[in-house]
Amino acid sequence: MPMAITDPAQPDNPIVFVNEAFQLLTGYSREECIGKNCRFLQGDNTDPVAVAKVRKAVEAGDDIAIDLLNYRKDGSTFWNALYLSPVRGEDGAVQFFFASQLDVTERVESQRRIAGQKEQVDHEVRLRTADLEALLEAQSLLLHEVDHRVKNNLSVIGSLLRMQIRGAEEPVVRRALRSTMERVDAMAAIHRRLYQADDVRYFELSSFVVNLIQDAVNASAYNSLTLDSSVQRTVLPSEKATSAGLLINEVLLNLFETYLPLAAVKLDCHSDGKTISVTIGTRLLSKTPHHEMPAISAKLIARLAAQLEADVAWDRTLDGTSATIRIPVSSNHAET
Template sequence: MQEKDQHRTDARNAGNRLVAGHVSEDPFAAAFKATRMPMIVTDPNQSDNTIIFCNEAFRKMTGYSDDEIIGRNCRFLQGPDTDRETVSKIREAIVAGQDVAIDILNYRKDGSTFWNAVFISPVRDEAGKIIYFFASQLDFTNVKSREADLAAARHKAEAEVAKHTANLRSALDARTLLVHEVDHRVKNNLLTMASIVKMQARVTRDDGRRKTLMSVLNRIEALSTVQRKLFTLDDVSKFDVSEFTRELVTDLVDTTGRKDIRLSLDLSPLLVPAVKATPLSLIVNELVGDAVRRGLSDGGGDIHVVVRRLNGHFLIRIEDTSEPVEPDIENAELGRMLLEASALQLGAEIERKREGQKAIVEVVLLVGDHQENAN
C-alpha cells in the first residue's frame, strides 16, 4: 500500500513539474486545460508509465476524479469486453516509442462502456529520449453505433495525416513538441469531421441533402489542406499561398475525372502571415470550385490560375473559358457569402468581369514588406 501511495505521489510531483514549466498565458497550458477534447500526459520514467496530468474533459468522460487518475496506468479504463489484441497493439507502440491511433472499448467508473478513439504520441527531448507520452481521446460511441465503417475511414484519414506530419523537428524542447501535438490534433479532427460528413453523404438518399453535405465536405477538406501546409513549414508563422493553391486546384480538377477541363498555373512563391491562411484558402477554394463547375458542361473548358506579387500587393486571378452552366442557387449563395466574409476579413478587393465566354475574377490584397516574403 505504501509503495502504491509513493507511485501516485511521484506521478503527481512529475505532473506539477510539467505544469510549472508553463505560465498561465502559455497557449499549450490554456489549450490543454480548456479544450473539450479529453487529454492526458504519461511519464515513461515513472513506474508503469503512469498518468501525471489530465484535463477536466478526461475526468468528465471517464467519471473518475483527479486523485483516482493520477499515478495509474491507462489500463484501468479496460474491462471484460476490451479487445486484448487492441491492448497489445497499444503496448507494442509504446514500447517501440511510436505514434498509435486506435479504437478501443473502455469503461467508465460507473461501469458503462464507451468507444474511445485514442491518439498517443511520444514526446522526446533534444537528445531524442522519450520524456512523455501525449494522449488524446474521442468518445465516438454514438457515431460507432450508426456508422459501422467509421473506424476504417478514420484510420485511412489518420494514415494520410501521419504521412504528411511524420518529420517533427527533433531539436524542439518538450514544450514546443507538446504544442505541435495539439496542432496535430486539430488536423486530425478536421479529417475525422470530413470522414463523418462523407459517410453521411454516402447513406443519404435525398439528392439535395447529399449535394449540401458534399459542399460542406469540400470546405472542410480545403481547411484541412491549410492546416497540413501550415505545420509542415519550418516557420509556422508563414503560409505559402502558391503551394496551397497548386495542391488545392490540382485536387479539385483531378477529382472530376474530366480530361476536357484543361488547367494551367502561373504561380510565384508567396509567403503571407499565417493568420491570413484560413480566409485566403476559402477564397481560392470558392473561386476555383466555381470555375470547375462551369467547366463541367459537355465541352469542358480552360482554367488559368495566377498568384503573383505586385508592388506591395498580391494578386489571385482565376480565368475560365467554358459554356455557361446553370448554377446551384443555394451553393452559389453560400459561396458568395463566404467570399464576401473572407474578403472583408482580409481587407481584399474582388473584381469580376466577362470577356465573351471568358469569366475573370481578380482578388487583390495589400501585404506589407514586413509581412510578406516573396523568396
C-alpha cells in the same frame, strides 16, 4: 397512388371519393372515409401551422404541396406528402378538390437524422475550435500535440460528413454536404502546410493555390482539361492562412461547377510587394449560361474577403469566367 376527392359545395368540404390505395395507406375503409373532412387523419402531433396553410389554400381555391404528419386507423403515424388542387367547372368555380397522398416517412426521418448529425458536427466543431484556440496560446513545446489534435478533429468531421453524404437521399442535401466536406478538406490542407513549413509564422499561398487547382483539374470529368499557370512565390502571415485558403477554395468551387463544360484553366499568382493577386480563369468547350452563385458561397466569399480586407472581382461570359482575388499584405510578407 392514394387519392381522394372532396366536395366544397357541401358543408365542411367532405370526402366524396377515395381509391383503394388511400384505404391501404390509412387503414380506413371507403365507408369510413366518405362524408368526413380530411382532418380526421390529423392527430396531436400534426403541425397546426401546416394545417392552417392547407385551410388557407382551400379557402383561396389554390394548389398546395406540403408534408403533413397523419394518423392511420390503428394510431400509427406517417408523413404524408399531400398535393391538393382545385377542379374548376366551365364557369371557373371550384367544383371539387383533388388530393393525392404519398408516404414519405422514410425521407422525412432521414432528413431529421441528417439535421441531427449536422448539429452534432457543429457542436463538435465549436468544442474543438475552442480547445485549439487554447492550445495555440500555449508554449511552442505543445506544437506537435496541437498538430495531432487538429488532424484528428478534421478527420472526425470529414468522416461524419462522408457518412451523411452516403445516407442522404436528396440530391440537394448531398450537394450541400459535399461542398461542406470540400471546405473541411481545404482547411485540412492549409493546416498540413502550416505545420510542415520550416517557419510556421508564414503560409506559402502560391504553392497551396497550385496544388488546389491541380487537384481540381485531375478530379474533373474532362480528361482534356489543361492548366496554364504563371506563379510567383508568395507568402502570407499564418494568421491569414485559413481565411485566404478558404476564400480561394470557395472561388474555385464556383469556377468548377459540374454543369460547366471546362476546356482550360489559367492561373496567375504574383505580388507587387503590397498586394498578392491571384487570378483563376476558365475557358469553356461551348457557350454556357452561368447559374446564380449559391447564397452560402456568396456569403462565405464576402465574409472571408472582409476578414482579409481583400476584394474579389468576377468577369463572366458565355465562353468562361475569371476571378481575381487581391489580398493586401505588408511588403516583407508578400514575398520571402
